[in-house]
Amino acid sequence: MFERLERMPDDPILGLMAAFRADQSPDKVDLGVGVYRNGRGETPVLEAVRRAERLVLEAQSTKTYVAPAGNAAFTQAMERLAFGASHPALISGRVRTIQGVGGCGALRLGAELIHAAAPHSIVHVSSPTWANHVPLLTGCGLELEPYPYYDPATGGIRSAEMLQALDSLPAGSVVLLHASCHNPTGADLSEEQWREVLAVVQRRRLLPFIDMAYQGLGGGVDADAFAVRLFASELPELLVAVSCSKNFGLYRERAGTLHILTESASRSEAALSHEVRIARRLYSMPPDHGAAIVSRILGDEGLRDLWRRELGDMRERILSLRRELVRQLSAACPSQDFSFIGAQRGMFSLLGVSPERVRALRADHHVYMTEDSRINIAGLSSENLEYFARSVARALA
Numbered sequence: 001m002f003e004r005l006e007r008m009p010d011d012p013i014l015g016l017m018a019a020f021r022a023d024q025s026p027d028k029v030d031l032g033v034g035v036y037r038n039g040r041g042e043t044p045v046l047e048a049v050r051r052a053e054r055l056v057l058e059a060q061s062t063k064t065y066v067a068p069a070g071n072a073a074f075t076q077a078m079e080r081l082a083f084g085a086s087h088p089a090l091i092s093g094r095v096r097t098i099q100g101v102g103g104c105g106a107l108r109l110g111a112e113l114i115h116a117a118a119p120h121s122i123v124h125v126s127s128p129t130w131a132n133h134v135p136l137l138t139g140c141g142l143e144l145e146p147y148p149y150y151d152p153a154t155g156g157i158r159s160a161e162m163l164q165a166l167d168s169l170p171a172g173s174v175v176l177l178h179a180s181c182h183n184p185t186g187a188d189l190s191e192e193q194w195r196e197v198l199a200v201v202q203r204r205r206l207l208p209f210i211d212m213a214y215q216g217l218g219g220g221v222d223a224d225a226f227a228v229r230l231f232a233s234e235l236p237e238l239l240v241a242v243s244c245s246k247n248f249g250l251y252r253e254r255a256g257t258l259h260i261l262t263e264s265a266s267r268s269e270a271a272l273s274h275e276v277r278i279a280r281r282l283y284s285m286p287p288d289h290g291a292a293i294v295s296r297i298l299g300d301e302g303l304r305d306l307w308r309r310e311l312g313d314m315r316e317r318i319l320s321l322r323r324e325l326v327r328q329l330s331a332a333c334p335s336q337d338f339s340f341i342g343a344q345r346g347m348f349s350l351l352g353v354s355p356e357r358v359r360a361l362r363a364d365h366h367v368y369m370t371e372d373s374r375i376n377i378a379g380l381s382s383e384n385l386e387y388f389a390r391s392v393a394r395a396l397a
């Protein structure tokens with residue numbers, strides 16, 4: 001049977017990782033992979049996570065299954081983190097949550113639910129969007145269509161075109177939105193722009209599906225959840241996929257949530273019952289370790305404060321790297337304007353150089369980034385920033 005299967009091409013990111021590992025140059029710089037790094041280039045286990053993990057292991061008396069919808073202490077704590085503890089949507093019981101296998105799992109659960117409710121739905125995604133949205137959302141049969149989003153000329157958002165495009169969609173269309181730290185562009189909607197999107201969503205009766213993979217890494221835990229909280233106050237229906245990979249540094253533990261908001265508690269309960277069936281069909285039960293750690297952290301004032309401080313440090317590091325990068329790039333390439341990088345948020349920005357120059361940066365300067373020139377800002381440090389800026393200047397010359 002398996003002789004029918006041709007070898008698949010390597011995933012471009014995995015190929016980039018392998019090429020970086022094989023590169024012997026002491027100058028090499030990895031800005032490809034989308035994980036947070038500290039000043040030493042490490043992706044460390046957060047101290048809050050270490051402490052919570054010890055408590056989880058001490059208290060754990062069984063490894064039996066939890067439940068298809070996941071760890072209830074975790075899903076409830078995540079609801080409060082995403083919506084804010086006293087959000088009317090939570091108090092009215094209109095939010096139901098299922099644990100996902102990371103943020104990707106949550107996105108897929110959301111897509112499966114949409115497919116179960118309306119199999120011919122089209123999901124409208126920003127142009128560009130995170131590459132993995134495509135297989136995650138189309139894998140269950142949904143179609144994707146892009147809407148205008150990023151403006152490479154300014155490093156900002158083509159907001160009028162975006163609003164116009166959304167305003168032409170038929171009722172019931174699904175719109176995928178990045179809550180903050182847009183991947184791959186780093187260009188986020190302002191609060192005012194979110195309000196404009198909300199007005200269109202209400203007028204056209206669209207279903208927003210918000211992907212919140214970086215809560216706390218852009219403007220702060222509350223600021224990054226602005227759209228989730230606003231939309232949940234004003235709309236009858238909303239889906240939110242949340243990842244704990246980046247803000248808790250729990251990548252391999254695969255913790256995340258899908259929050260379902262509908263018009264009434266009973267409709268949300270019905271939707272959750274579909275999700276439970278979907279989970280049973282796909283993987284049966286989610287892993288618990290990461291979820292148990294997060295619920296420990298969020299349920300303990302001391303650990304929560306420690307986590308918020310550590311998250312704040314990560315955010316500040318990214319912001320100061322952005323400022324320093326703008327300074328160094330402006331010095332190295334005075335004819336180009338890189339100030340947009342300072343206005344963007346989160347781990348990613350698009351440098352705006354051609355694929356040929358991206359390849360030249362790799363071959364001649366040992367600087368690694370994806371072909372679309374997305375750079376992971378957290379991969380920079382005081383050690384390599386100047387070298388990186390000089391290399392960009394040479395590649396652009």
Ligand SMILES: Cc1ncc(COP(=O)(O)O)c(C=O)c1O
Pocket residue numbers: 034101102103104105130178183211213243244245246251255256
């Ligand atoms: C935009 C976006 N959504 C979702 C995710 C989900 O990540 P994970 O499945 O690792 O939690 C990521 C991770 O890179 C992301 O960038």
